[in-house]
Amino acid sequence: MTVRIGVIGTGMIGQDHIRRLSRVLSGARVVAVTDTDRARAQECAGRVGARVCENGADVVGDAEVDAVLVTSWGPTHAEYVLASIAAGKNVFCEKPLAESSQACLQILDAEAAAGRRLVQVGYMRRYDTGYRALKAVVDSGSIGAPLLMHCAHRNPSVPGHFRPESAVTDSAVHEIDLVRWMFGEEVVAVRVLRPRANANGGGLQDPLLIILEMQSGAIVDVEVSVNIRYGYDIRGEVVGENGTAALGENSPVVVRREGGLTSPVPVDWRERFSLAYDRELQEWLDRVATGRDPEGPGSWDGYAAAAVSEAALEALRLGDRVVVKLR
Amino acid sequence: MTVRIGVIGTGMIGQDHIRRLSRVLSGARVVAVTDTDRARAQECAGRVGARVCENGADVVGDAEVDAVLVTSWGPTHAEYVLASIAAGKNVFCEKPLAESSQACLQILDAEAAAGRRLVQVGYMRRYDTGYRALKAVVDSGSIGAPLLMHCAHRNPSVPGHFRPESAVTDSAVHEIDLVRWMFGEEVVAVRVLRPRANANGGGLQDPLLIILEMQSGAIVDVEVSVNIRYGYDIRGEVVGENGTAALGENSPVVVRREGGLTSPVPVDWRERFSLAYDRELQEWLDRVATGRDPEGPGSWDGYAAAAVSEAALEALRLGDRVVVKLR
Amino acid sequence: MTVRIGVIGTGMIGQDHIRRLSRVLSGARVVAVTDTDRARAQECAGRVGARVCENGADVVGDAEVDAVLVTSWGPTHAEYVLASIAAGKNVFCEKPLAESSQACLQILDAEAAAGRRLVQVGYMRRYDTGYRALKAVVDSGSIGAPLLMHCAHRNPSVPGHFRPESAVTDSAVHEIDLVRWMFGEEVVAVRVLRPRANANGGGLQDPLLIILEMQSGAIVDVEVSVNIRYGYDIRGEVVGENGTAALGENSPVVVRREGGLTSPVPVDWRERFSLAYDRELQEWLDRVATGRDPEGPGSWDGYAAAAVSEAALEALRLGDRVVVKLR
């Protein structure tokens, strides 16, 4: 069965998903599209033979739409997710699930009331080959119980609209979701340390060193550097009792030239996680097409990520350890 | 436009391509299938809602079939490729294009008579991220003119039906196609050296060290080891005037444990080249769907690979250098 | 000129230095030796043709001894260093310089009164090829101002006499000295976090995650894992404004076998830092032989390391950030 998708929001990520659904993946057709910028919506719809809807509610309500993809501006996510749940339709929502943990709870409740899983949140790292291999090693027990994890999240630069809190809510939130999944447990407390600021960042507090404490007592440190120029570099190493497991350095080619041996670093997140995005949507489509609940990150994960992010922002403000309170 | 595909041959690679066309890629539908083993054909067809045809000719002739995929037993390839050309349909043929360079010439002539490119041969390495990055470095000129290339082609083991010549015609033929594409020129002579034989190989002459001479004078050495047990390992390094470029070591995870730091090696060619197969067919589909000629390896490449393989087998027999004669 | 050395303490490290001075390095002769275990002293002395002295004071006072090597039990270091200063002799003292920062101050004062540098402390990492290359990159400015450093200090296991505080005073103290030297500035505050404990460690609090704040605001995190079984592994990466510099993974050989590609990890600190120890003593000898002041870590470095260690132990006790107070 081909899944007929309605897309709400045709910004950068929305367009990328439309391309993916239409030209890369199997089993989907984009049939309806909307955006506050109607011209842009029309252009996107035209390319794939979809109809343009007036607004998100119309997309959700469209009888031909089997499932909804929410890629609109963050503050509008909750509304469309709730509408999809109300309509009994599967909804794939780009992060964040909602603007606050409080708003996420509403979604959790609505989904519970609906009696089945309808929501998946776009934390694509769980679909990355590297992280999956890392988790397989951890789960195998071959390095013993995990005690620590070291992460680095490096961006070459950030767009003009990047706000002080974005390093947490846009960047580190990926690691927050990731370690919950990797360790299979919740984050219970957060600290955020402020190293000397990078002059590349203007007035921004960049980098950050975020310390997450897990229920088991395991500790995760996350370097977030968002103006490091050299490339997009994501690293992670789990330290266990008897060994460690780390993401590999992957580069297609190694060049020996002018005194050195050089491997390229990805230029941005699209290059680094392109396959994870593909797999994330394909696995979701496969389950939707066959009437099975999605297996990826769900409402609770969206809620927990929001709650930990809020605690991290408070920790950054207070300069102190903040306990995460989950429902 | 969805390309409607007819598949001739439902062995291992045929089944894998059917899965790929139906569940991984975008823009294709398998509509007709045949195999000498009718039960197997029926099972494969059933899974994707395709019709079973009596034989390859019927698949080619089927009015609903837009393009043909030939994945049958090697000796039958030429017949179906020629039929497809006669029918004016695009045909994707797994290697070899035909059983001999002589038979390839017939296809070349038939395609020329048809007046357009209709044939693509399944040399998937040209679609591998690593080899593409390697070629991009070579083409950029940053390491100077290429003078040498070192290749290794290692299989953990081979199936029972592996014949003495298979190390050339099934294994090294990939490097033969690869270096023609990488260097943009033909192979002019071949030597095959016989190192001490691997006891794992029974009576087989394994490994081989194949030496290819290119038109420019560049030399390529290819180690073919088909019983090396430890994994499937493909390596390549181009040596230029001012530097070298090599395939990277790619592994998703690095484990530190018991005195060592270990990265996994792929277990087989499916794992190693899975994405290359996907991309190969997707790019072919994209061109077929839009009425453009395929860009991948064509009849001439299939012919040249056959001619060089034949020279290599003669060189192996003679223990001497053999000149490659191309039309 | 051959430097005639008197050695106080013939335990493991003392014996290793005697071997080094007698059989590896150039320009030294061990002429006098003492130890509380007289038989052991005699055996060591016999091997290199040295005389056995009654005690440390006699070694220092021996007219034939040009310079003193203190490798005795930690609590006795200060006494012999002070005696050497009083005798106007160069003294190389294994870490720690003294049992407390307070005791180090006495040495600082005595050396100041003597009017010249006479003391070098055995922080050998400053002589490691890797750390030197790392510092050269940082100093070159090519990665911009350093903002963060990530360190890991991993021991396969620890001896029975390892005390709770040893992870700081014996292990992390190397990183403490190292980052002062690497960044060219003092540590101003310390935190010590306690991850989930490694069951390999018995009741020990292991691992630790130590956070050092530098004067410039740069932050250093140090994982200390002392029961990680897999090997002795020392890692470090400096994160600058535009890039990073990390210690290389060095292994003499890479083996492909049984599904993986494996490099050995050093078994212990002797293997890892053998050349650094050689170079440390050779450079010290070269300067002593030519009447120049030693250039390596001196009394102030010994004092600062002690003060930061004390702050770290207090931070571990309090579970809080502790400010380092230097004279």
Next chain:
Amino acid sequence: MTVRIGVIGTGMIGQDHIRRLSRVLSGARVVAVTDTDRARAQECAGRVGARVCENGADVVGDAEVDAVLVTSWGPTHAEYVLASIAAGKNVFCEKPLAESSQACLQILDAEAAAGRRLVQVGYMRRYDTGYRALKAVVDSGSIGAPLLMHCAHRNPSVPGHFRPESAVTDSAVHEIDLVRWMFGEEVVAVRVLRPRANANGGGLQDPLLIILEMQSGAIVDVEVSVNIRYGYDIRGEVVGENGTAALGENSPVVVRREGGLTSPVPVDWRERFSLAYDRELQEWLDRVATGRDPEGPGSWDGYAAAAVSEAALEALRLGDRVVVKLR
């Protein structure tokens, strides 16, 4: 016992060995020096307090000289080695042992007549940590019987006096000695292939691809590139029945900067093999000092290397396979 060394020849390598014996290693003293350039000899002697001798014969004959180091111009080696044997003194001779395999045989005979091993030839790679680790893996049997070895010997550039045959006699001769030692068997035949020439090399035939056949049937391919600009790079991988073992990529530091992850490559052979030279001479000194025969490469090795080199030069001239004839 301190070994008193007489040095014949104070060119680049001679000076380097004098520095090594005087300032790096343990247990040696340079007491006599000679050179055809007397001023240079005087300067070298002055630096280490040695006496200048009239000529090589005087050095060998000097009563205070315990052992001789021959670092003069290649064609003079045999004369001084023979004189040392006649005088019953240990002699360490830089490669080549003599200018021809024929001349080496004279030395072999003279040493046999003397009734004990007196000669060591300066093939320092046997002392390299990497090659030793590689040999340990091969000898352990963990990769099965060795079947192939791939080597690369790359120089950034060559001096003006580099002759066409130097790529064999100065460069590849190191691999020739190395593989005899690595495999524990002789080279029985040689081929030399001429790839497209590097324009950096002027008229030189560079690179070469040398193929060595061992007694066991194992085959070694050696790329010799002597104008490759990017650095001094030595590589080797032994291919066994069940796996492979390769020299590690060793670099002290890895820098992430401007889109790439870069490790430095050594600039020249001094940087790459500095420790191997140290260890080679130290082990030789230790044996000489204690009256034991040297264990390093001896007269037979010098002879075999010469004979294989001669065969390689003939193979290069003839463009054919040449059998190596050893006494």
